[in-house]
Amino acid sequence: xxxxxxxxxxxxxxxxxxxxxxxxxxxxxxxxxxxxxxxxxxxxxxxxxxxxxxxxxxxxxxxxxxxxxxxxxxxxxxxxxxxxxxxxxxxxxxxxxxxxxxxxxxxxxxxxxxxxxxxxxxxxxxxxxxxxxxxxxxxxxxxxxxxxxxxx
Numbered sequence: 001x002x003x004x005x006x007x008x009x010x011x012x013x014x015x016x017x018x019x020x021x022x023x024x025x026x027x028x029x030x031x032x033x034x035x036x037x038x039x040x041x042x043x044x045x046x047x048x049x050x051x052x053x054x055x056x057x058x059x060x061x062x063x064x065x066x067x068x069x070x071x072x073x074x075x076x077x078x079x080x081x082x083x084x085x086x087x088x089x090x091x092x093x094x095x096x097x098x099x100x101x102x103x104x105x106x107x108x109x110x111x112x113x114x115x116x117x118x119x120x121x122x123x124x125x126x127x128x129x130x131x132x133x134x135x136x137x138x139x140x141x142x143x144x145x146x147x148x149x150x151x152x
Contacts, residue, residue, distance in 0.1 A: 001053060001061075003027040010046060013065050017095045018073050026065075028053075036064040036101030039071035039081075046072060051104055066097035116147040123147065 001009075007026050014022035029047035032038065038047045046068045053061045070091045074081035080088055083099070092099065111125035115132070119142025124130075132144045 006048060009061070010065050010069070013062060014069055014073075017066060018069060020073055022069065022072070024072075033104075036060070037068045039068045039075070041075065044072065044076065049104075052101055055104060056102055060102060063098045064101050066095050067092065067099075067101075070095065070097050112150050113146060114148040114150065115144045117142045117144055119143070 003026075006028060010026035011022045014020055024044040024046070026046040026048065028050040029038070030050055032047060032049035032051075036049050036052045039045075040047065046065070048061065048064060048068075052064060070088055071081045074085075074087050074091060080086060082088060091097075107127070108125060110127050113126045113129060115124045115126060115130060116122070117124075117137035117140060120137060120140040122137055122139050124138075124144070130144065132146065135144055136142065137144060
């Protein structure tokens, strides 16, 4: 699927599910890493992560498009377009747009650090670096130390 096909799909879903036209651009953005898609407030365009389509197929792509179109249409109507807003929650439920997309990688795959408790030996995977001077073991309260940095 290319950007032209994506644009057509977004326009079709917008008319069928929302009864409103999509008047801006929709395109794939290969730089997106942790999200399935993104609605841009300034330009009103929608960006889609192509990896979601490659891994999970057309059904996942349609779900992501519906989610982003909820943001799009509510923003243009001047209603609550953020995830926490009631307008967004109601519209998402009405058009069966999921709240989240499937993760491309599990937490274990994304983890960059392994910390180990000095007292009980429990190990913790973390994506971001932890301040071992402040953070403690969740099981025994012991000190943590960096066991391994997983360079990926």
